[in-house]
Amino acid sequence: MKAITLIGSTGSIGTQTLDIVAQCPEQFRIVGLAAGSNVELLASQIRQFRPSIVAISNESKLPELKSAIKDVEPQPTLLSGEAGVIEVARYGEAQTVVTGIVGCAGLLPTIAAIEAGKDIALANKETLIAGAPVVLPLIKKHNVKLLPADSEHSAIFQCLQGIPEGGLRKIILTASGGAFRDWDVKKLAEVTVADALKHPNWSMGRKITVDSATLMNKGLEVIEAHFLFGLDYDDIEIVIHPQSIIHSLIELQDTSVLAQLGWADMRLPLLYALSYPERIYTDWERLDLVKAGSLTFREPDHQKYPCMNLAYNVGKAGGSMPAVLNAANEQAVALFLEEKIHFLDIPRCIEIVCDRHSQQNNSNPNLEDILAADKWARQEVIEAANNLQNAPKVVSIR
Ligand SMILES: NC(=O)C1=CN([C@@H]2O[C@H](COP(=O)(O)OP(=O)(O)OC[C@H]3O[C@@H](n4cnc5c(N)ncnc54)[C@H](OP(=O)(O)O)[C@@H]3O)[C@@H](O)[C@H]2O)C=CC1
């Protein structure tokens, strides 16, 4: 039975991972949980899954959590703050750590898990995008597995099984097109937060749902694919596939193309990241091609969605640029969700900050450099947002 620690247990990835564990008690058990602020859900997860160690990142919530589980026997070790989450990530018993924290907040716990010899089931793409120059060498050094759980990267990883080294020629990432795929570009000036949070196919957390709407999610996934599978950026293509049935494709040297298909259900890539290389039987709804109907494809519109080109350019620049792109995007999306900037300001702010950083890109950043670049970019987005024409004054960063 595989022992699993789950960080980000109260989110979309977290709850779907726990659904798998509940359905596969012979295969998996939870030893550690970490979350941000959601005491009620975390307490009920503790009751159901009986982890040995738990952390809540928001320190002020620890007393509430303690009280909510005071009758649970045996009591798990309870920690709080960033240090507590890191402690949970490195906790002894677990073989695999599922990274379901959103954003670069996942970076330090993931590094701690790798250094403690854990395999990583990677949902938290921001960790790799910002931290690849540090994370990838550590994965090698500690001889642990980096198993993709993002649906596209899982699809590519599944297709690659049995393909000899050097056989891969191109990656084709599918994109749903996000909330505004059928909106006229002129209407994007009227977008509300509620509009951006209506993903056509997937039910996910707020940040990634906005990323899907700007197509930055696909831009981030291009960089993620580069780091995971080692192809040049010119060999990673995006295609819009509104049905989200084909989760991505690979082209091989002889022009043969392989794809992985399934309903839009994150449990499948999560299960494979946990069971790899085994395949576990499930009673989940099986793909019915007739029910799926037409599978269609179109070119992405780079004028309408500038985030994709931003990501390609930043990926090609490398160094500390991806950390800056990622942090700028996190900050811009947060401001959009707080209704402090407009949807169309998201790429504007990111571009301004990436342009500024291009003068000082660090080609070989260490962890300290990455964290500094991340902090700098967030502050710069605040400034850029305040300077946008007609923008209401935003806030100063903490
Ligand atoms: N959802 C999906 O289908 C997919 C998600 N991903 C990626 O997976 C990651 C998670 O996404 P998703 O589940 O949608 O996000 P959610 O917003 O639904 O969940 C985020 C989780 O992270 C926790 N969290 C936030 N900040 C911290 C912190 N500082 N320390 C500890 N825990 C924290 C939250 O806790 P709390 O709520 O208690 O505050 C919550 O459990 C993202 O990187 C996303 O890009 C990738 C592919 C698909």
Ligand SMILES: CC(=O)[C@@H](O)[C@H](O)COP(=O)(O)O
């Ligand atoms: C489920 C998943 O992996 C998400 O990253 C998904 O890809 C979002 O959909 P789009 O970015 O294609 O809209």
Ligand SMILES: [Mn+2]
């Ligand atoms: Mn994805």
